[in-house]
Amino acid sequence: MVQATDLPRNEIGITAALGVLKQQFGEKFQTGNSIREQHGHTTTWLKNQIPDAVIFPQNTGEVAEIVKVCATHKVPVIGYGTGTSLEGHVNAPAGGICVDMTEMNEILAVHSEDLDCVVQPGVTREQLNVYLRDQGLFFPIDPGANASLGGMAATRASGTNAVRYGTMKDNVLALEVVTPQGEVIRTASRAKKSSAGYDLTGLMVGSEGTLGLITEITLKLQGIPEAMSSARVSFDSIGAACEAVMMTIQCGIPVARIELLDTLSVQAVNAYSNLTLPEAPLLLLEFHGSENSVAEQAELFGGIAEEFGGTGFEWTTSAEDRNKLWQARHDAYWASCALRPDAKGISTDVCVPISRLAECVNAAQERLDALGFIAPIVGHVGDGNFHTLPLIDMDNPEEVAKADEFVGWLNDLAISMGGTCTGEHGIGQGKRPYLVKELGGAVDMMVAIKSAVDPDNIMNPGKIIPED
Template sequence: MISDTEVDTSLVDGTGIAEAVEKLRNRFGQAVSVNETIRKQHANITTWHPVQSPNAVFFPRSTDEVSEAVRICAEHNVPIIPFGAGTSLEGNVNAPFGGVSIDLSGMSEILAVNEEDMDCVVQAGVTRKQLNEYVKATGLFFPIDPGANATLGGMASTRASGTNAVRYGTMRENVLGLTVVMADGSIRKTGGRARKSAAGYDMTRLFVGAEGTLGVITELTVRLHGVPQAISSATCSFPDLLSACNAVISTIRFGLPIARIELLDEIQIRACNLHSKMSIPEQPTLFLEFHGTDAGVVEQVELFEEIAREWSGSDFGRALRPEDRSRLWQARHDVYWACLALRPGSKFIATDVCVPISRLGDCMVQTQKDILETGLVAPIVGHVGDGNFHVSVMADINDAGEMQRIDDFIGRLNLRAIEMEGTCTGEHGIGQGKRGFLLREHGDNVESMWAVKRALDPGNIMNPGKIFATTFLERLR
């Protein structure tokens, strides 16, 4: 694994931070908190990376307030860390240099819903569940489902996807435009409501996935989709991972318009059975969902079952009633809690990779073998329709030897995916945890990324210490 344990502390200026925080408190009053508990809650709260708290947390209510706060921070060269719901998994919201966390959860207004055009405009703190509840009566829905009830601003910043991505795409495909506060406090609007454009650079996509390192997203225009007439969910078990992966590949190549296709290995199924009181055979299993007309869904299910049988699929289970579908997908979303029960007292370490779908079977089988040889408790679950899978390592973080084995395993997993022409992260982002692999994956293109970063954030105050490895920055000096 590429070493990236050191950080550049050149940004740290205690006097500047203190002055900026004082100005923010004088201007915004109780909307700025320096409470230690609140500051810790706005650092790394969902992963195993060390907690690095900001010096203050600001709770804005509008784009203009964010702009004013950023101007104050920029004046004193104070780091800014955008914060949504705090569900990111690679230390994306940590504050390694201190600074001000801008919590956008209070900016939760749905500003416009355009039913005919199937889009809407929202503030960055709106969550996906909140939006879907709001538009439910229109017959529309927002499909991106990363599991957690994340904010749309955070989902855009990390280019989130989830269980529906195989049919509806990721945040990259579903964001039409953005309002962004830049590093100097200026406000920029990107994109628009047109479904496509050939006018100049695609600035919207530049900010989607930038993890807050280029600016603070405060508003989004996103696509909505029609709720299908019929929805059916199903499960299907396989004798081994390779057979399950081959069934997935055949399903995608056949052109079956499947909405969700998730693969859980036998260890993950065991955990789900125990936690969610299910009775699925403890074998690699696909969780599936089909969207369409009544007749179309029936046809899709029948075609999938034919494909699955060619790869020894069995124990087909169907979930037609909404409550049964909900129970099935809740079990999928509850893998975090289910995994922790496999090793009480352990810490959950999540990592993900993504490979071309033709290499999915090889990558998953090699990874499972690596897990067994390393002696880890680490179930596998994946959004396999697009070649993305997660490994959930249950770790004793107080055992230095075990943590080193886990670090080495994650390094091998990342390099395995890159060598298969994939990526070290399909949806978790780089953050702090995978900075050492960005150069391995993108080579000299990282210099182009850094050039963009320097152009838009010359003071390096926007979420510093994320995405770019210290080793890479030293190379440029």
């Protein structure tokens, strides 16, 4: 199993920093064991490595003060959003201070004419979209969980809408960042494009808190579509479903979402949500546009699905019926976990070129069956990204070892196909061993950037950069 390795602690520095920060922040400074454990991690199989304290700042100035104190005493700083990351991103392997951004949750400005907004990092995706609804706008990136936008930027999150709207890297215009020295910088303006210098915004998006703490985000927005249609169709095989997806993309149909559930996932949601879906690989789709265009897009896809043996095709523009269609996807995680209630679901993801998707998913299924795992598969297949969820008895060392072997094998397979070991979960601690396999000498440049920006390695140490 990939280990969350403990790093050397700076005991003298940590003690000194705790004393200063307790005096400065009063009740915003917490050292209770339960709250520290909560801010280690909640959603990964890596061991919990807790910080020495948790602080709840309310503005950029307070974040800068925290970082300055930690920089003075060379104490680790770990940013925290809502704790939904999956690869040990918020663990504290060398101890230190967790900076919880949940109280920095103001929507600072909405520029509806420019289709952008400015938010603090603790604002969640759902909070922003509720706020924007009356203005006919929405933010399209949907990772599933109600994650904070600061955390989504830090991990370069993605989700079900990525096939049409892109990922966080495509939707962040600018950032305000507190550097490892406690300085406050802005990475760009609100302009939709710029050729001014290095792309610091792109560098910070996906840096997982290793280069600084994000304290303000300028985001692109979209107009709420005039109409939406949703569709579903079943196939005899994963291969046929993926072939239909490839043809849909190649034909230029501007689909907003294409989600795949394998047979086991469909069986799980039928049992969990009292649905009656055919127990076969299932595609769920959503189309955005005018009333005429979404109808046309759904019908065009229906023809493609039929060509590849799709059955039970149906589509609707009714909001109530659309929600019912998508219930299967929204319930997939909890439904899958219910297949083995006493086990832990180990969610891992890879992404491959869409032409290799069917091959990769089929190989993953065969490997999981050979290992004897109950492991549903779902995927954002419009961009070649899929997730497996082996259900593991964490008290069984043999099962844990086999699960770790499978995750490593899947990462290697995806990389060998010209893909990536993670489409949207990030590297964190869990996937550090695979970064060099995927990017080779480019990791040396990452090391050089990290060393130059954060020479004392206080910003989320032990993440992204491989141990050796």
